[in-house]
Structure formats: structure tokens, C-alpha cells
Amino acid sequence: MVFKAKPVKETRKTESQAAGMTFISAGSEITGDIHAAGNLRVDGAIRGKVRADGDIEVSAGGRIEGERVSARNIVIHGTVKATLVAEGHLRIHSSGEVQGDVTAEALDIESGARFVGYSHTGKASADVVAIEGSLVKEA
Numbered sequence: 001m002v003f004k005a006k007p008v009k010e011t012r013k014t015e016s017q018a019a020g021m022t023f024i025s026a027g028s029e030i031t032g033d034i035h036a037a038g039n040l041r042v043d044g045a046i047r048g049k050v051r052a053d054g055d056i057e058v059s060a061g062g063r064i065e066g067e068r069v070s071a072r073n074i075v076i077h078g079t080v081k082a083t084l085v086a087e088g089h090l091r092i093h094s095s096g097e098v099q100g101d102v103t104a105e106a107l108d109i110e111s112g113a114r115f116v117g118y119s120h121t122g123k124a125s126a127d128v129v130a131i132e133g134s135l136v137k138e139a
Contacts, residue, residue, distance in 0.1 A: 022052075026061050033066075040071070042078070050082075060095050074104070 022036040028044035039054035042062035049068050050056065056071040058064060062078035070085040076096035083100050084090060090104035094112035101117045109115055 024062070026059075058096070 020038045022034075022038065022040045024030060024040070024042045024044040024046060026043040029047075030044070031047045033049040034040070034046060034051070036050075036052040036054070036056075038052070040050070040052040040056045041059065042050075042056070042064060043059045044061075045063040046066065047064075048066045050064055050066060050070075051068075052071040054071065055073040055075070056069065057075045058078040058080055060077040064079070065081045067082060068085065069080060069082045072086070073088045074084060074086045074090045075093070076091065076098060077093045078095070079097045079099075081099045084098065084102040084104070086102075086104035088104070089106045089108065090102055091108040092098055092110065092113040092115055094110040096110075097114040099116045101119070102115075103120045105121065105123055107119055107121045
């Protein structure tokens with residue numbers, strides 16, 4: 001009797017999945033710039049620039065104050081006072097508060113959420129240029 005080994009199924013993880021999750025727990029306070037190689041969940045407080053190669057989630061008790069927050073997707077249940085840049089979706093839940101300008105492919109703001117700032121949504125276009133703070137489409 002001859003036994004043959006079953007072929008091994010290869011699974012590939014994206015870089016953010018391989019990097020895992022960075023977690024800032026409730027009661028923790030960080031001052032300084034943060035770069036997470038994967039996803040980032042904030043239950044505590046961060047004061048500084050925040051960047052994640054994956055997604056960022058700010059829980060109801062979480063808080064970020066800084067110059068800029070950027071990630072693939074951003075979900076906010078807590079408070080963020082910064083300029084936000086999401087490559088994909090930015091969602092502000094009903095308990096969330098954002099003070100600052102946002103740029104995202106798609107922006108969802110639930111009823112009850114608080115948003116103070118300007119927003120720019122949609123895919124970036126090569127034929128749109130900024131002139132003195134306004135967007136003008138080239139002919």
C-alpha cells in the first residue's frame with residue numbers, strides 16, 4: 001500500500017494581516033507619533049501623528065489629538081481632533097466626534113455623530129488641481 005501526501009494549500013496573508021493588530025488599551029496615554037504596520041485599535045488616548053498601514057478604529061472611550069491621522073479605512077466611535085486621511089472608507093458612528101478636515105474615498109456619518117470641518121470624498125483624479133484652497137478642474 002502506498003500513501004501519497006496531500007498537497008498543502010497555500011494561503012497568503014496581506015501585509016496588514018501578517019503584521020497583526022496594535023492595541024492601545026483604555027487608561028493608556030501615548031504622546032508622540034505612531035506608525036502601526038497593520039491595524040490599530042485605540043481605546044486609550046494618543047497625542048501625536050497616527051499612521052496605520054491597515055485600518056484604524058477608535059472606540060467609544062478612545063481619543064486621538066494630533067496633526068494627522070491616516071489609514072486604509074477609519075472607523076470612529078470616540079473622539080478625533082486631527083486631519084483625517086482614509087484611502088477607503090471613513091465612518092463616524094453616532095457616538096463619534098471629529099474635529100478636523102477629512103479626505104476619504106467614501107464618508108459615512110451616522111445620525112447623532114458630530115463632525116466639524118471640511119470633507120473631500122471620491123477617488124483622487126489626476127486632472128483636479130488645488131488653487132488657493134479651492135478645487136478647479138482643468139480643461
